[in-house]
Amino acid sequence: MITSKKREGLGSKVFITQLKKFTGGIMPTLSKLSKAFLLPIALLPIAGVFLGVGAAISNAAANQSFLWYVGTLFNKMGDVAFGNLPILFCISVALAYTKDSGIAAITGVVGFLVMNGAQSALIHPALDSNGAAILGSDGRPAFALLWYGVINSGLITNNVGIQSLNTGVFAGIFVGAIAAWSYNKFHKTQLPQAISFFSGTKLVPIIAFFSVLPLSFIIMFIWPLLGAGLAALGVASGNLPMGVSSFVFEIIERSLVPFGLHHVFYAPLWWTSAGADIQATVNAASLEKFAGVVFSNGRDLETLKSTINDYISGGKTIGLGDQTAMTWVLGNLNIINFTDLQKLGLNLGQYQAGKYGFMMFGLPAAGVAMWLNVPKENRKNVMGIYLSAGFTCFLTGITEPIEYTFLFLAPWMFYGIHMPLAAISFFFAGFMGTHITMTVSGGFIDYIVFGVIGFASGAMSVMSAFGILIVSVAMGPVYFFAFYFAVKKGNVMVPGRDGSADAQLATKADFKESKGLNLDGSKIAKADNNEEARMVKARKLIEFIGGEENIIDVDACASRLRLTVVNPDLVNKEGIMSLGGSTGTLVRGKNVQIVYGGEQEAIKPRMIQIIDEQRAAKKVV
Incomplete structure (x- = not known):
């Protein structure tokens, strides 16, 4: 007979089992979404350089001079990306969920145009019974949309030349998902013979054409309220x-970060009005409160409001979100600068500038602290590992070689030391108003482009541009002493110390790779001149992941090979590490992430090729 306690225990086990199944399925989906965000992000560094340098040149040059045209050219080239x-x-x-299908990409463009076109048909200037323009709460001519009657001009923008709702990146993400679904x-x-011309890939954009219509109406139903709410959040x-x-x-x-989902979290704050809305912030400011306050170019608040709203009324768009607004x-800069916005309560850079504090000096200092915990007789052997990882972090802001060292060996160091210190770096960067x-990434290269050049262009004050150096220099010794004593007192077996087999194995692989050697002492074959070695490594990876029958999907992001598997228990982490080149393997439900830092881009296509060949061979048999 089953007692009530046993029944409760069985119920708990069933719930836990179902929860694991759900989380095991959702992780690969979110992981793919996170990876998808990296594609447009990869374009932003060069676009940011052109934008910042172009602004600096054009602002310093005489109007319509040769240098002015050069600066304006650079500026607009960068601006078009953002x-x-x-x-x-x-x-x-669309690409991320369809194994980089070009058809899905074209379908995404079609869907995006149709969705915005449907909205444009139902958006028009708001007029009263006499045909006069109705003003919104921002004091500008408002728009009418369906039953809403009147919505502020800030909710309307031009998406690729189509007047539609200003949803930031949200609508684009959903349309991309519809395009991927249509393709998959x-x-x-195969359609009937009479209409067979439209079969296969030709059918995909047609399906998406109609599928985005419900999405367009859903957005029109909810966005006037949701968009206003996000803008209020950004102002608040x-x-x-x-x-x-x-x-x-x-x-x-x-x-x-350990789950690779941080991109999903910061996306709304970087690229939607939840992170910053310049027009809403300016229009929300009280004329009485700011009476007598002088803004850039000697303007008062009323003139500044007029300048911002005239810009938007001319069909132009102000970036929404902390990054795009910056x-x-x-x-x-002829319209507004960071000092103006700080006076109005918008601390642009609040979700970005803090990274410089621990990217440039904090984590590199932590790397030095870990290295000094290595016995003196072993320090020379592992010095290259720590120095290269620290310099990479300082220069480019790529943290994974250092972060994952202590994350895998002692997670408490990540969550108990690194995470709080990183948050403190953000706090002081925000407190000091460092609008960078x-x-x-937030490394030294980004600092030169956006901090030094930004200051030279007149975008920010001395404190705004160089205050982050104070934070960075201060975080260096804090990270050093925190990690030095944590490793020492916690007896954490960082690479180079005598310790567990796992720690020694990972350290040995990293060290030998830095010397150009595999674990067996043979030279690592370069992908350019030894395709066979790459294929052998890809085959061994498939074997250590449980064989091709255990692999559902193979993908990659900026620094990791990402896989979805049937049974995570079949993944041999020690075997994967023994192949060299990886700094760690993370298994979360059915999602497997192998940290490489660059080599994953060469491994991914070879694994896909081998898996396809193995599956095809089984079908033939």
Whole structure:
């Protein structure tokens, strides 16, 4: 007879089993979404350089002079990338979920155009019974949309030349998902003979053409309210004590790094009005409160409001979100600058600038601290590993070689030391008003482009541009002593110390790879001149992941090979590490992430090729 306690125990086990199944399925999906975001992000570094340098040149040159044209050319080349992020996200999401299908990318573009076209048909200027323009709460001519009657001009923008709702990157992400679904579902469909011309891939954009219509109407139903709510959130964050929003942001963002989901979290804050809305912030400011306050170019608040709203009324768009708003300011310093916005309570850079503090000096100092915990007789052997990882972090902001060393060996160091210190770096960067944007990393290269050049262009004050150096220099010794004593007192077996087999194995692979050797002492064959060695490694990886029958999907992001598997228990982490080149393997449900830092781009296509060949061979047999 089953007692009530046993029944409760069985119920708990069933619940836990179902929860594991759900999380095991959702992780690969979110992982792919995170990877999709990296595609447009990869374009932003060069676009940011052109935007910042172009603004600096054009602002310093005489109007319509040769240098002015050169600067304006650079500026607009960079601005067009940031101004069209929604459609770039649409395409990248479509690619990420369809194994880089070009058909899906074209379908995403079609869907994006149709969705915005449907909205444009139902958006028109709001007029009263006498045909006069109705003004919105921002004091500008408003628009009418369906039953809403009147919505502010800030909710309307030009998406690739189509007047539609300003949804930031959100709508593009959903359209990309619809494009991917259309491709995966219908690209092999065979229609009846009479209409067979439209079979297969030709059917995909047709399906998406109609599928985005419900999405377009859903957006029109909810966005006037949701968009206004996000804008209010972006404005309200400016009323918090400076640094608080930055601190909370980094606690959450850093905690998601081990799962590769931090891109999903910061996307709304970087690229939608939840992170910043310049027009809403300016129009929300009280004329009485700011009476007598002088803004850039000697303007008062009323003149500044008029300048911003006239810009938008001319069909132009101001970037929404912490990052896109900052890049827009860099390209339009004749309209507004960071000091103006800080006076109004918008602390641009609050979700970005703090990274410089621990990227440039904090984590490299942690690497030095770990190295000094290595016995003196072993330090010379592993010095190259620590120095290269620390310099890479300082220069480019790529943290994984250092972060994953202590994350895998002692997770408490990541969550108990690194995450709080990173949040403190964000707090002080926000508190000091260091309005510095970045591409995706926050290393020294980004600092030169956006900090030094940004200061030279007149975009920011001395404290805004160079205050982050104070934070960075201060975080260096804090990280050093925290990690030095944590490793020492916690007896953490960082690479180079005598310790467990796992720690020694990973360290040995990293060290020998830095010397150009495999674990067996043979030279690592370069992909350029030894295709066979790459194929052998890909085959061994498939074997250690449980064979081709255990692999559902193979993908890669900026630094990791990402796989979805049937049974995670079949994954042989020790075997994977023994192949060399990897700094760690993370298994979360059915999602497997192998950290490489570059080699994953060479491994991914070879694994896909081998898996396809193995499956084809089984069909023949």
